[in-house]
Amino acid sequence: MNVILEFSIIPIGVGISLSKYVAACERVLAKSGLHYELHANGTNVEGDWDTVFAAIKRCHEVLHEMDVQRISTLIKVGTRTDRKQTMQGMVLSVQDKLDKGG
Amino acid sequence: MNVILEFSIIPIGVGISLSKYVAACERVLAKSGLHYELHANGTNVEGDWDTVFAAIKRCHEVLHEMDVQRISTLIKVGTRTDRKQTMQGMVLSVQDKLDKGG
Amino acid sequence: MNVILEFSIIPIGVGISLSKYVAACERVLAKSGLHYELHANGTNVEGDWDTVFAAIKRCHEVLHEMDVQRISTLIKVGTRTDRKQTMQGMVLSVQDKLDKGG
Amino acid sequence: MNVILEFSIIPIGVGISLSKYVAACERVLAKSGLHYELHANGTNVEGDWDTVFAAIKRCHEVLHEMDVQRISTLIKVGTRTDRKQTMQGMVLSVQDKLDKGG
Numbered sequence: 390m391n392v393i394l395e396f397s398i399i400p401i402g403v404g405i406s407l408s409k410y411v412a413a414c415e416r417v418l419a420k421s422g423l424h425y426e427l428h429a430n431g432t433n434v435e436g437d438w439d440t441v442f443a444a445i446k447r448c449h450e451v452l453h454e455m456d457v458q459r460i461s462t463l464i465k466v467g468t469r470t471d472r473k474q475t476m477q478g479m480v481l482s483v484q485d486k487l488d489k490g491g
Numbered sequence: 492m493n494v495i496l497e498f499s500i501i502p503i504g505v506g507i508s509l510s511k512y513v514a515a516c517e518r519v520l521a522k523s524g525l526h527y528e529l530h531a532n533g534t535n536v537e538g539d540w541d542t543v544f545a546a547i548k549r550c551h552e553v554l555h556e557m558d559v560q561r562i563s564t565l566i567k568v569g570t571r572t573d574r575k576q577t578m579q580g581m582v583l584s585v586q587d588k589l590d591k592g593g
Numbered sequence: 594m595n596v597i598l599e600f601s602i603i604p605i606g607v608g609i610s611l612s613k614y615v616a617a618c619e620r621v622l623a624k625s626g627l628h629y630e631l632h633a634n635g636t637n638v639e640g641d642w643d644t645v646f647a648a649i650k651r652c653h654e655v656l657h658e659m660d661v662q663r664i665s666t667l668i669k670v671g672t673r674t675d676r677k678q679t680m681q682g683m684v685l686s687v688q689d690k691l692d693k694g695g
Numbered sequence: 696m697n698v699i700l701e702f703s704i705i706p707i708g709v710g711i712s713l714s715k716y717v718a719a720c721e722r723v724l725a726k727s728g729l730h731y732e733l734h735a736n737g738t739n740v741e742g743d744w745d746t747v748f749a750a751i752k753r754c755h756e757v758l759h760e761m762d763v764q765r766i767s768t769l770i771k772v773g774t775r776t777d778r779k780q781t782m783q784g785m786v787l788s789v790q791d792k793l794d795k796g797g
Contacts, residue, residue: 406605413790429782476735486718507708514690531680578633589615
């Protein structure tokens with residue numbers, strides 16, 4: 390089952406600068422071989438359900454190993470059976486509607 | 492790794508009444524043996540990471556088998572290493588602060 | 594426009610115990626006169642769009658006044674025009690489907 | 696109060712192709728004068744709390760006017776008082792940590 394997913398991970402109790410933790414998680418994704426994109430409010434990923442969720446679990450493990458005691462993560466996951474969709478395709482189909490004024 | 496998690500599953504393209512799909516997913520949770528609570532905006536679950544996420548994946552599979560072609564699910568997942576926390580404990584600790592006016 | 598909404602507020606950089614901040618926000622809701630329910634992963638609220646969002650904004654202000662420098666809040670908001678729905682009604686309609694095995 | 700926010704709006708009961716509704720909402724943002732970026736799983740926006748939330752409310756109104764009877768929207772909103780942060784800055788600070796291997 391293929392997913393298009395977004396997640397954002399919030400380490401709690403380690404101060405207000407979170408970028409080094411986000412970076413650690415980006416490295417987990419880089420190793421996973423998954424296609425992903427960091428943006429201002431989270432990371433978009435696409436791939437097989439099990440591989441994607443294994444990467445997110447690994448992010449929690451890595452952050453706890455960095456002495457983060459508490460983590461809250463938001464995940465939005467989409468699946469569909471009518472056709473294969475990509476992250477790029479989702480943006481393009483909105484862009485197409487905007488261009489056509491439809 | 493223990494999690495306290497909330498999720499809500501939105502079947503897309505099957506009309507505006509979603510309760511039968513939510514009910515199908517509640518049955519998946521009942522079979523899982525996990526502790527869970529339905530509320531007005533989602534379902535709270537606690538348990539082992541892998542067991543909880545396997546149940547959510549199963550919800551997607553069951554809904555797709557019910558001919559839902561597209562699903563969007565929101566998951567909020569918390570882990571912590573300082574101590575074991577329960578869903579009941581989270582509500583009680585806020586209640587305690589409210590009682591003390593603190 | 595009436596909303597059924599859930600939100601959870603995460604104060605960042607103030608340690609791992611967040612209950613006193615959640616309690617401060619519950620007091621904002623109590624003063625608002627809105628119908629709300631705290632649960633293990635957030636707070637459900639129902640009411641007029643503007644009143645509900647004013648309360649959430651006030652929560653951010655109150656927490657910043659308590660010296661929280663950074664806050665991340667998750668909001669899930671639903672509106673519908675087909676009929677008036679209540680939080681209680683949402684749970685009951687799922688329960689009804691479960692009872693009927695439907 | 697300045698916010699960095701992400702939202703994604705799900706029209707329910709209007710079929711599985713949602714791009715024309717997302718496009719309608721992008722037009723609301725374009726008119727608002729806010730800085731925003733569409734990505735595969737939502738739209739990032741930054742600006743004043745009231746202006747940003749007024750735009751999201753307007754999206755709900757516009758979609759209901761397009762005969763969408765039910766809408767579920769996810770919003771993640773961040774505020775901070777330590778310094779002004781931009782969406783671009785959030786991505787750059789993670790990128791910086793990745794470059795330094797830190």
